[in-house]
Amino acid sequence: MNFFVLSCLLVPLTAITRAQNLNPISPISVAPNSIYDDSSASTTNVTCASSLERINATSFGDVQRWPFIGGTPAIAANGSNSPTCVSCWNMTFEGNFEFIVAINHEVDSFQISQSAFKALVNETENEPSLITANVQLIDNRFCGLL
Ligand SMILES: *[C@@H]1O[C@H](CO)[C@@H](O)[C@H](O)[C@H]1NC(C)=O
Ligand SMILES: *[C@@H]1O[C@H](CO)[C@@H](O)[C@H](O)[C@H]1NC(C)=O
Numbered sequence: 001m002n003f004f005v006l007s008c009l010l011v012p013l014t015a016i017t018r019a020q021n022l023n024p025i026s027p028i029s030v031a032p033n034s035i036y037d038d039s040s041a042s043t044t045n046v047t048c049a050s051s052l053e054r055i056n057a058t059s060f061g062d063v064q065r066w067p068f069i070g071g072t073p074a075i076a077a078n079g080s081n082s083p084t085c086v087s088c089w090n091m092t093f094e095g096n097f098e099f100i101v102a103i104n105h106e107v108d109s110f111q112i113s114q115s116a117f118k119a120l121v122n123e124t125e126n127e128p129s130l131i132t133a134n135v136q137l138i139d140n141r142f143c144g145l146l
C-alpha cells in the first residue's frame with residue numbers, strides 16, 4: 001500500500017477517534033473559580049500540565065488567553081493525553097460569547113476564572129454563581145494556540 005492510499009485511510013479514522021474522545025457536553029453548567037484568576041499559579045497541578053509544558057506555559061499567565069482559562073468534564077481526570085487538553089472553546093450565554101482555553105479536569109461543570117465569568121454575564125451587583133451556557137469546541141487558533 002503506498003503512502004497516499006494509506007494516508008487517505010488514516011485521516012478519516014483519526015478524525016472519528018478524535019470526535020469520540022472529545023465528548024463536548026452542551027449546554028453545560030458554568031461556574032466561576034478564582035484559582036484560574038491567578039496569573040502566577042503554576043501549571044504543574046492541572047490535568048494538562050504536560051501539554052502546557054510543551055508550549056512553555058509554566059504559569060497560568062503564560063497561557064495566551066489568560067484569564068480566559070478553565071477546567072471542563074470534557075477533560076478526564078486522567079486525561080493528560082486527551083485531545084481536549086489545551087483546547088479552545090466558544091462559550092455562549094445570552095448573547096455574549098468568549099473563547100476559553102481548557103487546561104484542567106473539573107467534575108460536573110465547566111469552571112472558568114472569575115473575570116472571564118464576569119465578562120460572560122455582564123458583571124452586575126447580583127451576579128449569578130452558576131449559569132447554563134452553550135459550549136462548542138473550536139479550532140485552537142481562535143485562542144491563539146498553535
Ligand atoms: C499542587 O497541589 C498540592 C496539593 O494540593 C499543593 O500542596 C501544591 O502547593 C501545589 N503545587 C503547585 C505548584 O501549585
Ligand atoms: C519553548 O522554549 C524553548 C527554549 O527556550 C524553545 O526552544 C522552544 O521553541 C519553545 N517552544 C515553544 C512552543 O514556544
Ligand SMILES: *[C@@H]1O[C@H](CO)[C@@H](O)[C@H](O)[C@H]1NC(C)=O
Pocket residue numbers: 076078
Ligand atoms: C481513565 O479513567 C477512566 C475512568 O476511570 C477509564 O475508563 C480509562 O480507561 C482511563 N484512561 C486511561 C488512559 O488511563
Ligand SMILES: *[C@@H]1O[C@H](CO)[C@@H](O)[C@H](O)[C@H]1NC(C)=O
Pocket residue numbers: 090091092097138142
Ligand atoms: C461563537 O459563538 C457565537 C455565538 O453563537 C458565534 O456568533 C460565533 O461565530 C462563534 N465563533 C466561533 C469561532 O465559533
Ligand SMILES: *[C@@H]1O[C@H](CO)[C@@H](O)[C@H](O)[C@H]1NC(C)=O
Pocket residue numbers: 093094095096120121122
Ligand atoms: C450583555 O450586554 C450586551 C450589550 O448590551 C448584550 O448584547 C448582551 O445580551 C448582554 N448579555 C448578558 C448575558 O446580559
